[in-house]
């Protein structure tokens with residue numbers, strides 16, 4: 001396992017987790033931290049209180065369908081989720097997630113991960129390991145530019161760095 | 171021998187500076203053209219660009235169109251338009267079309283498209299440009315800010331679904347009917363997929379009809395919609411002041427044996443006019459299933475449904491007829507050039523003599539912003555592309571989608587009716 005690999009626990013859900021489940025409309029007025037406390041409550045009331053920084057969410061098809069609200073991705077990030085794996089993502093959620101610095105990865109292996117499994121992710125190598133079962137799975141490796149962006153905290157943050165650096169050089 | 175590739179793969183490989191890219195791979199691409207309108211563009215970009223202390227990466231590659239809030243109906247829409255104009259001036263935008271028509275129609279009208287381009291647009295129907303063999307996708311405001319600041323973005327290489335349309339479309343059946351059928355058959359959840367259209371019915375279409383296919387790839391949930399360029403494409407581009415070469419035709423097409431995720435085949439000659447019931451384009455059915463639904467309004471508008479050919483379709487049904495009592499027919503031509511051409515070729519008088527009310531060119535009621543909105547409980551038959559709840563006025567209004575033939579027939583009958591029946595009756599009477 002390379003030094004870049006991150007390890008955490010798996011939270012496993014099914015198909016069609018929509019933006020209302022991730023960021024419930026009734027809690028949208030609460031602000032990012034308050035809203036995050038309600039993340040996934042409709043299907044797992046204990047999620048927000050048990051998830052720890054570095055944990056992973058695994059789900060089925062169509063993760064993040066629904067509205068374009070960026071808060072759906074922000075809530076997961078606020079709670080410390082290190083990456084979301086799903087069979088497929090709604091496009092806007094997917095872009096939002098990566099643009100705010102939350103890796104979203106296609107993971108088609110049904111039944112490969114159970115709730116509570118210890119997982120390790122190496123984004124640079126494009127590999128996810130289920131430490132509990134001892135099996136490795138490839139994920140599409142992210143280009144360096146995107147990994148840098150995710151590490152910088154997202155698109156706007158990385159742009160600040162990029163243009164700030166340019167000003168210094170000139 | 172190199173592995174066969176889809177058109178989407180080829181364009182993304184070129185834009186990413188790679189020899190080959192594979193579906194599922196994330197690539198960083200150079201953007202050839204960026205487009206946004208008054209709602210998605212300047213008003214969302216300016217503060218961010220100023221915070222970053224940068225201008226546009228290339229003002230000659232940014233097209234801005236004011237089409238959503240035009241003409242201003244209140245002080246707020248006027249302010250949005252002013253913000254758009256100020257931005258175009260202050261940031262040196264070379265191609266700014268102020269109240270000249272809907273962005274997706276403006277791009278090909280002014281020769282901005284060429285096969286093989288990567289086009290990023292601040293609008294979900296940016297896919298429209300894929301009719302010209304461009305890879306065209308819609309992006310949100312944060313993405314677009316980064317795109318106009320840097321000239322690049324990232325994207326996941328899509329799998330391609332090939333839609334193969336054989337046969338010939340029958341009387342009063344159009345590309346719009348193909349798309350309403352596909353919304354039902356393929357569903358609206360084709361996230362990250364490229365939808366590529368081909369077959370003899372597509373080759374027989376003019377460019378306006380092809381844009382309907384590419385436009386509504388957005389309704390299928392697709393990343394982009396594509397039609398391989400041919401002589402029709404090049405002729406259209408050249409006639410509109412754009413640049414294209416014969417070599418574009420051979421270069422920008424899917425290889426024999428390209429790895430399609432799925433091929434969906436359809437025989438155009440068996441297709442009946444389609445209507446989509448509220449509140450989703452996927453609620454579509456053969457028109458016979460819904461004949462007799464009474465309407466209050468008939469709307470011919472939007473990027474997808476008010477181009478010159480759409481007005482021609484409507485006029486072919488409306489000629490010498492009158493709109494039914496108690497029904498209002500509203501027509502918002504997709505651009506100023508469309509209006510000009512329709513005035514010259516005699517289409518406008520046919521529409522107005524039938525009782526149509528002409529509205530300004532712009533998104534109008536399609537975006538729920540301009541003239542032509544609906545009251546609670548009202549029913550509208552519309553040539554637009556979406557009928558989501560509340561999009562065209564009150565949340566308890568009904569919007570039914572159909573082709574311009576179908577909308578025009580509905581306007582005359584005061585209810586949903588098969589345009590073929592209407593035309594046949596008229597022939598019998600003549």
Ligand code: SF4
Nearest residue numbers: 295472473533536537
């Ligand atoms: S006409 Fe309608 S669908 Fe087309 S760009 Fe305007 S709002 Fe969007």
